[in-house]
Amino acid sequence: MKAGGAFMRSSVGSALVLAGHGSMFSAESALPIYQHAAALRKIGVFEAVYECFWKEEPSYRNVLYEVEEESVYLVPDFLSHGYFTREILPREFGLVGPITRWNSCEIRYCEPPGRHPRMAEAILEQALRALGERNCRDVALLLVAHGTDRNKNSAQTAWEQAERIRRSGRFAECGVAFLEQDPCISGWRDLVDSRDLVVVPFFLSEGKHSYTDIPRMMGLVRHPRDPEFRNPQATEGGRGIYYAGSAGMAPIVDQVILAQVEAFDEAYPMA
């Protein structure tokens, strides 16, 4: 985030509303939203920071009763555009476009953090943490996203971030795989040439996909919740796999959220 400048000025008297998905079954789903909100409160850029959820409390419908600031940056805490950012959030908040008046406040609807170029830094952060002392130049980074044939945005965002990592030249190569579309993660052996690889789940939070589904589809013996889990895991072909935390759990995502607010102000300057 730039210090000073237009962004800092526009944030005086403004609130940040982080809209997450949440879950009725998994406590972990909402965790990154709470963590991002807490970190951003501590930074003090906004007068107030509020969390809200589709499946937990407060709901998208109720959170605005709590907001007392005149300007509200609404950031969908998602990794890509899709059903929730394009349909659910606009409907539940009554959005009419990038800027919406609601009673006495102005809602400024930002892009999801996963789409920002700086999200590549979050992916790198998680990969490097998993690698520890290991030099990343001879290791492939494999980004694993959900993907769905019903919405191309999810995959598109992953491909864009992978391209940024490729261009950075930090890793030997960077590939992309998906849970529910091609190229499928079960075929990981053919997706990267390097002997060793670091796998970064492209998800906002930890959960069934990152802890269970990806390791199972890759044929890993241990999953990250196994007490015996250690990096790297050896595979039958002698390849070493380093398994990283989900991209959305990287501390730098707080900064990516701020970067999306800044990008919004650049696109739609405050009157």
Place this chain on the structure above:
Amino acid sequence: MKLTQWLEARLARTSPPWTVGEVRIYPGYLLTHWEDAPEDSRLRQLSGWEAFLDLVRFDAAGRFRPLRGAPGLRKGWRRGPLSIADLFTDLRVLYPGAMAILAAWETERLGPTPFSMTARRQTGIYEVTRQLPDEDLPALVEQICVRGCLRHPLWHLPAPQPDKQEGLTLLCPEACHYFLHRARARAAA
């Protein structure tokens, strides 16, 4: 009026201790489970937002509580003394949105949304809730909202009579996702 000012004035209208859901607020803004006594030395002094968030998100058996209004808040803890701003924040963690909604209700800025309207705007997996027969609604409200939640479903039942001695009422202006989830199962059946 700021919401913290509203809360301070609202508390000053009645005698302490004040009850909100399953918690009690004592003068100086000490917060405990309503069945605990604040002077009990066995209570664990909770500090830090992570510990408090954990307390409200999991029951005594470690099960996740997605519905904060559901009874089952753990006992054996104490918060405070708190400033009015920190008290407001704690209440927001305990019962998200509840104080702001009560303030909106008492200042006539809150319009409950009938279930038919909530169901009508659903898409995706909750679209089926539009098909919930009207005659099934009262039994679901009784089971999920009346017996399973401390919030008063303004969207279905008449507004509670204001009884200022009974503490600050938790209000629900619109069917929540937990309700939609259950209504979906009923409608699909």
